[in-house]
Amino acid sequence: MIDNKNLILAIVLSVTILLGFEYYFKLTNPAPPPEALATTQHKAGNIPAPSQPSATPQPGAVPSAPGAPPLPGALSSLAPNPHENRAGVLAQGKRIPIETPRLHGSISLKGGLIDDLTMADYRETLDPESREIVLLTPKGVHDAYYAQFGWVAKDTNLKVPGTDTVWTARGKKLSPDAPLLLIWDNGQGFQFRRTIAVDGNYMFTITQEVVNKSTAPHTLFSFGLVSRRSTPETTGFYILHEGLLGVFEDTLAEVDYEDLQSDKQIKHTSTGGWIGITDKYWLAALVPDQKTQFSSRFLYSKPDGADTYQVDYVGPALTVQPGGSVKAENRLFAGAKEVRLLDGYEEQFGVARFDLAIDFGWFYFLTKPIFYALLWLNDHILNLGLAILVLTVGIKLMFFPLANKSYTSMSKMKKLQPKMTKIRERFSEDKMQMNQAMMDLYKKEKVNPASGCLPILVQIPVFFALYKVLFVTIEMRHAPFFGWIQDLSAPDPTTMFNLFGLIPFTPPDFLMIGVWPLLMGITMFLQQKLNPQPADPIQAKIFLFLPLFFTFLLARFPAGLVIYWAWNNLLSILQQWVIMRRMGITGKEALQ
Numbered sequence: 001m002i003d004n005k006n007l008i009l010a011i012v013l014s015v016t017i018l019l020g021f022e023y024y025f026k027l028t029n030p031a032p033p034p035e036a037l038a039t040t041q042h043k044a045g046n047i048p049a050p051s052q053p054s055a056t057p058q059p060g061a062v063p064s065a066p067g068a069p070p071l072p073g074a075l076s077s078l079a080p081n082p083h084e085n086r087a088g089v090l091a092q093g094k095r096i097p098i099e100t101p102r103l104h105g106s107i108s109l110k111g112g113l114i115d116d117l118t119m120a121d122y123r124e125t126l127d128p129e130s131r132e133i134v135l136l137t138p139k140g141v142h143d144a145y146y147a148q149f150g151w152v153a154k155d156t157n158l159k160v161p162g163t164d165t166v167w168t169a170r171g172k173k174l175s176p177d178a179p180l181l182l183i184w185d186n187g188q189g190f191q192f193r194r195t196i197a198v199d200g201n202y203m204f205t206i207t208q209e210v211v212n213k214s215t216a217p218h219t220l221f222s223f224g225l226v227s228r229r230s231t232p233e234t235t236g237f238y239i240l241h242e243g244l245l246g247v248f249e250d251t252l253a254e255v256d257y258e259d260l261q262s263d264k265q266i267k268h269t270s271t272g273g274w275i276g277i278t279d280k281y282w283l284a285a286l287v288p289d290q291k292t293q294f295s296s297r298f299l300y301s302k303p304d305g306a307d308t309y310q311v312d313y314v315g316p317a318l319t320v321q322p323g324g325s326v327k328a329e330n331r332l333f334a335g336a337k338e339v340r341l342l343d344g345y346e347e348q349f350g351v352a353r354f355d356l357a358i359d360f361g362w363f364y365f366l367t368k369p370i371f372y373a374l375l376w377l378n379d380h381i382l383n384l385g386l387a388i389l390v391l392t393v394g395i396k397l398m399f400f401p402l403a404n405k406s407y408t409s410m411s412k413m414k415k416l417q418p419k420m421t422k423i424r425e426r427f428s429e430d431k432m433q434m435n436q437a438m439m440d441l442y443k444k445e446k447v448n449p450a451s452g453c454l455p456i457l458v459q460i461p462v463f464f465a466l467y468k469v470l471f472v473t474i475e476m477r478h479a480p481f482f483g484w485i486q487d488l489s490a491p492d493p494t495t496m497f498n499l500f501g502l503i504p505f506t507p508p509d510f511l512m513i514g515v516w517p518l519l520m521g522i523t524m525f526l527q528q529k530l531n532p533q534p535a536d537p538i539q540a541k542i543f544l545f546l547p548l549f550f551t552f553l554l555a556r557f558p559a560g561l562v563i564y565w566a567w568n569n570l571l572s573i574l575q576q577w578v579i580m581r582r583m584g585i586t587g588k589e590a591l592q
Contacts (some may be wrong), residue, residue, distance in 0.1 A: 089140040090116055096180055097173045101200050102335065107174060108138060111163040112182050112194055114204065115139065115146030117334055122281075126478055126486055135282055135334055139163075142306070144229040147284060147332050149206045151192070152314065154219040159186040167194070176200045189214030202335025203345060209327045212320040219319045222328035224286045225312035228277055231257050235280055240472055241359045244298045244311055246275030246285075252356045255298050260309060266298040272352045275311045276333070281474040283357050287331035288313050290350045336474050339371060359472050366465035371473060378475075385481030385488055388470070388564050395462060396571050407576045410531055412447045470560045481563065485516070488560035492516045513555045516562045521551030523569035530576050 095106035098117070105117040118132040137145045151160045161167070161184050170181040179197040186192065193209040208222055234242040234257075244255040248270035255266060268275075271293045276285025288294040296313035318326040331349065335341075337358050346354040360367040370391070377387035396403070419441060427434035442448070470476060476489045484494055492514025494500045497507040500515065525547040554562050 086134075086137055086141050089138050092140075096169050096171065098198065099173055099175045100198055101176075102202065103198070104132065105136065107180065107196065109167045109169060109182070111148065111165060112150075112161065112167050113138070113146050113148050113163075114196070114332060114334070115144075119282075119335060122336060122474075122477075133282070135284065142230060143232070144227070145284070147224070147226050147286070147334065149194070149208060149222070149224045149330065149332075151208065151210065152221045152223055154221070154317070158190070158218050158220075159188055160220070161186075161192050174198055190218075201341055202333055203349075204332040204334065205329065206332065207327060207329045209325055210318075210320050211325040212322055215322050217319055217321045219317050220326070221317055222315040222330065223312060224288065224330050224332070225310055226277055226284045226286060226332075227308065227310045229306055229308045231307045231309075232279065237471070239359075239361065239468065240280060242279055244275075244277050244309060245357070246296065246298075246311065247273040247353045247356055248275075248296070249273065250352055252353065257307070257309065260298055260300040261307065263298075264300050267295065268297070269293065269295050272350070274333075274351055274354065275313060276357070277309065277311060278337070278357060280472065281336060281477060283333060283335070283337050285333045285357065286311065286313055287333060287349065287351050288315060289329060290352065292316050338474060339368070340375070359468075361465070361468045361472075363461050363465040363468070366461055367468050370462070370465050371469045374469060375475065383481070384476060384479040385485065385560065385563060388488075388560055389567050391466075392564055392568050392571065395466070396568075396575070399462070400575075403572070403575060404579065407572075407579045409448065410576070411580045412445065416441065416445060416447065466564065467561065470564060471558060476558065476560055479560075481559065485559050485563070488563070489558045491556045492559045492562060509556060510552070513551060514559075516559055516566060517551050517555040520554060520562050520566035520569065521547045523566050523573060524550055527569050527573050527576070530573065530580070 090106065094109045095116070096109065098105040098107060100120075102120050103117055104120055107113065108115055115136050115138040117136040118134050120132060122133040123130045124133060135145070136147065137143055139146060148163070150162070153160050165184055167182040167184050170183065171178060174180040174196060176199055179195055182194040182196070184192045189212065191211040191213065193211065195207040195209075197205045197207075199205075206224070210220060212218065232242075241254045241256070243257045244260060246253050246268065248268040250273070253266075253268065255263075260266070272290040274285050274287045275296045275298075276283055278285075286296075288296075292315060294313045294315050296311065299310040299312065301308050301310075315328055315330075318328065320326045331351075333345070333354075339355060339358060342354045342357060345351050355368070356364075360371075373394070374384070374387050374391050377390050378384050381387050381390065420438065423434060423437045423441065427437060470488075477487070479488045480486045481488055485492065491512065493512075494514035495507055495512045496518065497511045497513065498505045525544075528543060528547060554565065
């Protein structure tokens with residue numbers, strides 16, 4: 001029916017935004033096949049494009065060094081019988097501790113791997129005594145996750161450090177004030193030196209140097225890789241990317257774990273950019289020299305029956321002359337995806353579009369400014385929950401003129417409902433006459449039944465951007481509100497099915513309908529009652545069911561989202577109620 005267009009449009013668009021927008025976007029904009037990527041992204045230089053990419057690539061093959069040996073530390077080198085005890089693996093072999101204000105862990109002298117990192121600022125639960133979040137885990141554990149740097153020699157007879165190389169350390173620990181120097185001599189007149197530095201946050205700087213004391217020149221390629229064994233558990237939401245990603249030539253590339261299992265290998269060549277593996281809140285990313293061209297890959301294999309994923313890059317050829325040396329400086333980010341921190345690294349080191357590690361979504365141009373507004377409010381209010389409420393008021397004020405136009409149109413339609421009902425009853429057997437009479441009524445009363453559509457459409461991108469902000473940002477994780485809401489990123493922990501905790505009973509997940517989801521459902525019901533009601537009884541019952549449907553749907557969403565939605569509904573109700581009162585619609589009429 002014409003008078004229900006606005007309500008139907010709002011409901012359909014809301015469901016589409018919540019459940020399907022980005023999924024639809026991905027389906028209708030598929031990534032180019034690996035063959036196209038390999039062909040189009042190889043550019044003029046010393047890195048040739050393969051004529052025909054292998055359907056089943058060999059793990060560890062170097063994409064940019066013709067005739068070079070397999071890449072050390074790649075998938076094929078993983079231990080075939082992984083140890084289940086992380087602590088047990090860490091106890092084996094000599095390690096150098098990592099001690100920074102935000103990171104704890106160690107570096108293995110065998111292989112020189114950065115493979116043991118936990119985050120001091122983030123814990124598994126709200127309990128301050130719970131375990132620190134584990135980011136990197138050594139080889140030999142079932143969920144190994146580590147970073148490795150090294151060299152590949154064009155001459156396969158030249159020994160280069162590998163995963164079994166035992167380095168000599170100059171230093172007792174790695175901290176922001178104390179870089180760690182690792183040294184290894186290959187017995188052929190070459191000394192390999194690796195200096196690892198770390199800042200007070202999550203950025204490692206790895207400076208590799210090769211000193212040639214022999215009588216012959218050699219060509220080497222620096223490399224870096226991040227390898228992850230076993231497919232991690234993900235949130236499963238289409239609006240959030242978790243998997244492999246990178247920025248190449250200022251363009252973001254995202255690859256899901258399942259997609260890479262099919263493609264096996266995807267190649268990129270770029271000058272500047274980065275490549276890594278991301279979880280919802282955490283990131284391990286390689287940052288090559290931003291001024292040189294590098295060749296990189298997303299790689300999948302199953303060498304010992306376990307899914308294993310790898311991102312790697314190989315830098316340009318460097319020739320070290322007799323009596324000379326060459327250096328390669330690269331970086332590793334391993335930590336939490338904090339927006340201000342990523343932006344700071346982008347400015348400090350020139351890392352191209354580093355903030356895209358956070359899945360701000362299709363409405364990036366709105367999502368990021370809204371997020372910074374939320375952070376600014378939090379800096380002054382000192383409570384993210386209150387910041388959400390204040391930001392919602394600000395957004396409401398920004399769209400006040402448009403919303404007023406929409407609600408005024410709805411109020412006029414509401415006021416005309418008795419006359420519209422009579423027209424339907426009078427011409428119930430003649431649809432054409434009924435529609436003509438409706439149009440005459442709209443013309444006489446100067447009402448445009450579609451005038452509320454544009455304001456709704458304009459506000460949709462802002463709503464979706466705010467939704468993304470509340471869902472994907474780590475700043476929301478473990479952020480308290482008031483009362484029983486101690487984590488805005490987690491669902492409301494209460495449920496009406498045990499009388500909100502009075503009965504010692506824990507219902508199944510689908511019955512966890514807490515206080516805030518109930519408030520959201522009630523405000524949605526009241527807002528629906530203020531809108532023009534459908535004349536069709538069946539349609540009216542369907543619309544009456546929608547608040548209940550959304551209550552169950554959003555009950556397991558993060559509490560911050562539900563609080564936002566309930567508060568937004570309440571503000572809309574107040575605004576619409578004031579407009580109705582001005583137009584002479586009484587309280588009883590408004591709810592009919």
